[in-house]
Amino acid sequence: MKTKANSKPEQMLPLGDIKVQIMAALPGAACEIVPNPGPSGQDSLRVEPASVLAVARFLRDDERHLFDYCSNVTGVDWLDQTVSETVKVAGTDAAGQATELEEKVERVVPGYLEAVYHLYSVAKKTGPLVLRVRTGNRSDDVEIPSLTPLWRSCEFQEREIFDLYGIRFSGHPDLRRLLMWDTFEGHPMRKDYQSPDETLAFATANGKEDV
């Protein structure tokens, strides 16, 4: 048994530098920085599912980063969104001259599910590095690679996301529901989830339906 004072924590490299190093080490990797407009300043690094395993392995093993500890894994559900945009189209003005007109168009941005990983380095005492991986959509293209082979701390947390959000993690050693029972249908943390209790109507003693 020994006690010892901690060393001063190091500063994490800016996310832009980390991205440059990733691109240098893994030329094929597809990642981009997602800025965080809030006061916390925790920007995140979005990685395409195809390259997330390589990027994560690089972040874990590279001497400059050593993100050996994956603290928090969570899912986020982003619904389809209708955004209205103003676009400029060619047209003619009142005098018949060719000009640019502004036109409002509505566009549906398809929704997706997202897994968010918060990585820390115990060796360098830095972090968090926020890693985001998106699925193709919310229905049939929901498979992304599991990071449990790299960090075992993801095991239960990815199971929880599979359970509550319905993201399928390929390569997960034991992908089962974690909190809900196995015969449960649906994914309760999705934003459009309807609990059966809210939709069931029960007959009451005086014959009226009580919702």
Added chain:
Amino acid sequence: MNPSATDWPKRSADLSDDGILEISMGPQHPSTHGVFRMNVKLDGETVVWLKPVFGYLHRNHEQLAEKMSYFGSMPYTDRLDYFSSLSNNWAYALSVEKLTGIEVPERAEYLRVLLAELTRLQNHSAFLGFLLGDMGAWGSVLMYAFRERDLILDLFESLTGSRMMCNYMRFGGCRCDLPAGWLAQARKVVDDYPAFLDEMEQLLVGNEILVARTQGVGVLSGADAINGGLTGPMLRASGVDYDIRKVDRYGIYDRFDFQVPLGAHGDTYDRLMVRLLEMRESLKILDAVLREIPEGPILDPKSKSRGLRPPVGEAYARLEAPKGELGFYLISDKSPEPYRYRVRPPSLINLTLLEDMCLGSKIADVMVILGSVDIVLGEVDR
């Protein structure tokens, strides 16, 4: 033997597989610390396979929180790890403050440290009692521990109105100031605590049965513990120097002089000792807090609890709760409810390596190893 994910629900006993006995421990087992179940396969008395089963206390805390205001979730955080409600309050307040950029007045920071360290003291004291209960010393150690814990709960009650569900922290400070005479009473508790710790150490540390039941049981290497996401005393018992109070220096922890006890073997005995030593370090912090606590406001006047609409963005904030890293991850879309509210539960994630710790142990050691993880099911299942 091939553990399959599909053979569920399992029969509680199966003798067909070459004498491998499969048993279901829990969820009503008295030593599983709540409604927690383990499916265990035994070869004789030796554990060859173990899978925890969760969800008996699941109430989708995160979904509830996403349907109510930011402030509305504060009392519900008490129910996560109901032994350490004040740490939970603080962790949630910390992440909302990070999300919104609210400042915390100095006196409130001192109050938070004061209450968080008292929480750590009573949590670790109760832990010792429960762990010894798991080993068969049922009752007596726990009652000694609860005697001291009750003195701290008295302090909580006179300040917050509740012994366990304290609901005391607010975004940007604390709810109410200390009642008259509170600091003197707290000083007495802190001054008397070392005598209790000495008594506990005399009772436990050299005890032959305790040593036999804990040394070399449930050994975990530091590298495995980091990779498995273990935090708090579990991680430090494996010799990893990582205490979020030192690493993140949240609040005002950079002002206090304390050390981080580390284990050398990563076994159950080290987990017990690390917590015992941690209590002594907490007392150092408490001593300094009680000496230095300044007068002043306890709530940032600009902060508001009701009608809070944080700017668009996200934040992850964490702190060193008694059981490990407790974090809250919030995404705001500028509406009154959080778009995403996530609790990073140390109790659940510390169980990731439960099977690794138990493989090869005797069935009677499983309870001791589980006890040394120190879980609360309110937090595991959320």
